[in-house]
Amino acid sequence: MKAIVFGAGHGIGYSLSLYLSRIGYQVVATYRKKENASDLLSKSEIKSFQLDPLNQDSLNSLVDELKEIQFDLFINCIGVLTIKSSPEKNIRALNLETMEEVFRVNTFITPLLVQAFKKNISRKKETHFVVLSAKVGSIEDNNIGGSYSYRASKTALNMFMKNFSNEFRNLKIPCKFLSIHPGTTHTELSKNYLKGIKHTVWSSDDTARHIFEVIQSSKNYASGDFVNWDGSVLPW
Known part of the structure; x- marks a missing residue:
């Protein structure tokens, strides 16, 4: 069994890579910044590649490197909460630069990956393409507002995933697309926003197990x- 984990330099992606490797998967893992991926790079059992999926040359290079591999499992763990000090709490805080960047990372990377790695998806056996979404992307569940860009970027991501599922069904490609809310997890992404959380905050290792x-x-x-x-x- 072969898996590729995007955004595995640290946090949930790193833990997922380790977990999958331990249970017998051959794992390819990507990271963006070498300085944030020292633990991943020390794992000889995991094949690691530097990737900036928003850079076409970087993406093309990895696609060419992996063109002969058909993966059983694709997991995109790349995401950002905000590029500012905190997510927008109200309309006054909205900023075009922030909104664009959050959408670029949380929403647009996934369709670029699906497009780029479509030939690595088997047409004969069931495979899975999984993204880390967020419960706050549920329109029905949104009763408190706030976190404008983050919420909307995850809602849009879910729509992309639903569209992929329809297209691949029509093409008779047996790939199952799933948007998974990983639960509140202690990572570099979330650590500054966990104060006052009353429900369970999971370790990234626990979250990796839950996702699998x-x-x-x-x-x-x-x-x-x-x-x-x-x-x-979860409701849409």
Whole structure:
């Protein structure tokens, strides 16, 4: 079994790479900044590549390097909460630069990856393409507002995933697309925003296990579904 994890330099992506390797997957992992990926680069059992998916030359280079491999599992863990000190709490805080960058990272990277690695997806056996979404991207569940860019970027990501599921079904390519909310996890992304959280904050190792458990039970979901870390289906 072969897996590729995008955004594996640290946090959930790193833990997922280790977990998948431990249970027998041949793992390819990508990272953006070498200085943030020292632990990953020390793992000889994981094949690591530097990748900036928003740079076409970088993306093309990796696609060419991996062109002969058909992966069973694709997981995109790349994401950002904000590029400012904190997510927008109100309309006054909205800023075009921030909104564009959050969407570039959280929303646009996934379609670029699906497009680039489409030939690495088997047309004969079931594969999975998974992204880390967020429960706050649920329109129905949004009763408090705030975090404008982050929420909207994840909502748009879910729509891309649903569209992919429809297109691949029409093409008769048995790839199941899942948007998974990983649960609140202690990572570099979240560590400054955990004060006052009353529910469980998971370690990235726990979260990696939860995500894989959802993938293992994918027969319970339709391609394109939005799924919570505990296996429940989330409302759009």
